[in-house]
Amino acid sequence: MKVLNIIVAAAASMALMAACSSKTGSAAAEASQNDTVAVAAPAEAVIEVAAGDTALSFSTPLAVIDFNATWCGPCQQFKPVFHKVAAKYADRITFFSVDTDSCPALAAQYQAQSIPQITAISADSVVANQIGSMSEADFTAYIESLLQ
Numbered sequence: 001m002k003v004l005n006i007i008v009a010a011a012a013s014m015a016l017m018a019a020c021s022s023k024t025g026s027a028a029a030e031a032s033q034n035d036t037v038a039v040a041a042p043a044e045a046v047i048e049v050a051a052g053d054t055a056l057s058f059s060t061p062l063a064v065i066d067f068n069a070t071w072c073g074p075c076q077q078f079k080p081v082f083h084k085v086a087a088k089y090a091d092r093i094t095f096f097s098v099d100t101d102s103c104p105a106l107a108a109q110y111q112a113q114s115i116p117q118i119t120a121i122s123a124d125s126v127v128a129n130q131i132g133s134m135s136e137a138d139f140t141a142y143i144e145s146l147l148q
Contacts, residue, residue: 045087046095051102054109058094062127062146065096065119067112075116078133082118085139092147120146 046066049056056063066082068075079097086095100107100115110119110126118134120127130142 045090049098054105060094063094063121067098067117074133078116081136
């Protein structure tokens with residue numbers, strides 16, 4: 001049953017992306033957008049959470065979320081570091097990138113008030129928060145500390 005829910009959620013996300021890219025602005029697309037779930041795909045190091053997603057789903061013991069915005073200089077500076085380190089640890093951790101302007105519900109849920117904010121979560125709780133851009137060495141050390 002869970003697998004079916006994930007497949008349905010993935011299909012709904014793809015449909016929403018198509019609806020958003022066509023910029024129709026229909027009420028039906030906006031209504032269905034409120035119920036979407038970001039689902040981790042194994043081939044991707046970082047899952048870019050779609051606009052309007054309200055929940056994250058992952059199968060690894062830990063997930064790391066980069067809360068950011070396109071207008072935020074430090075966020076854009078940190079983005080390549082996040083992606084590079086994510087590629088090294090993608091087999092043990094699920095990495096998400098969440099634009100706080102596109103996904104305000106997720107930002108509120110994880111209390112992202114300053115960006116960039118890196119939030120580590122387990123299946124049932126927030127494990128750690130780090131605010132601000134980091135160097136590759138610092139972010140790698142942060143990830144290693146989460147894995148211990």
